Amino acid sequence: MTTSSNLRELAVQGLTVSGATAAGSNVYSPRTWATWDGKYPMLLVQTPDEHGESWGRQGAPAFTVTTTLRVTARAQAAALTNDAAAANVEEQLESMREQIKGALINYPPIMSLLQQFPAFRSTINVPRDGQSPIGELTLDLEMEHVQGPEDFFQPPAVPLQGVDLTIQMPDGTTEPGLTINLPQT
Template sequence: MNSAMVRGLVIAALTGKTDAGDRVYSPRDWATSADMYPALLVQTPFEEKHSLGRNAPQFTTVTTVRITGLLQALDSATDDDGAKKAEIALEALREQVERAVINSYDLTRQTQQFKSIRSTIDVSASGEGHTAQMLYELDIEYYQGPEDFYPVESVPLAGIDTTIKMPDGTTETVVTVDLPQ
């Protein structure tokens, strides 16, 4: 398991299960347009490993998965309600994202826990309509062991030369072991 695999599991959990439908992108350029909305952009900006000991490469790893939700709402012909519609739609999208990810069997089966979840929403009237953005971050914890880091690059052992120190007056004993290739 690694961050890229976690990201793939999150994408699979989201695709087709929110108002964004199959508009779940990762990786991609962040530039989007109104005809793409609603859309979800998924990335893994942070990873932290905590060692489980000194002898083998074993870690409790926490990957932060950031899901950015984007949508746009226009004012009604008779009412200046675009911001309200955008915020309501964004809250619904946030709920759908949360349910899709937390209820993903594949994701929960291959990870240990959702260590924490943070979300923020923001609505802006700087464009043609009211553009709304949600940041949803999950800290997903999982185990990484030696199997995640192999093969270990090393120099193959070709032979062993051993000299045994004997008491004075004894013939020096030398043992050479050549290992077959």
């Protein structure tokens, strides 16, 4: 089953590939945020939204699911005159936006689980005050995939123990039969 957490883990892999982004190995997901060493630039990867559309009333439950993968990039620059540090941070974030899209869109381990990337959107916010501005890019990539009936509750079933087969034959002929006992696991 393709889940949002699978997609998030694969995105972290794709973003930590050598040279994928300026953040290098500073890529974190919710379970690793606490290990951040305080160095910039850095990426935070999460899947905050998931939306499923049913395939309809006929048949078993199946959904076209859209997972929003959110990559938050943060960058910082040393203080410079004339607001140049803020401009530097904004340039870093613009560059990382393209690096992130390039690392994830068409990344084979993710693409093999998706139907499409229906959309993406991004926002850059850089404060224009303070000595060493820290700016933030939020990039949301929507990923469309399928979750079918096999991905949800399955009623308990009795495992098959064996098969007995008898074939009806005309009167006067031997009735062939076959018994297959399956090994217990």
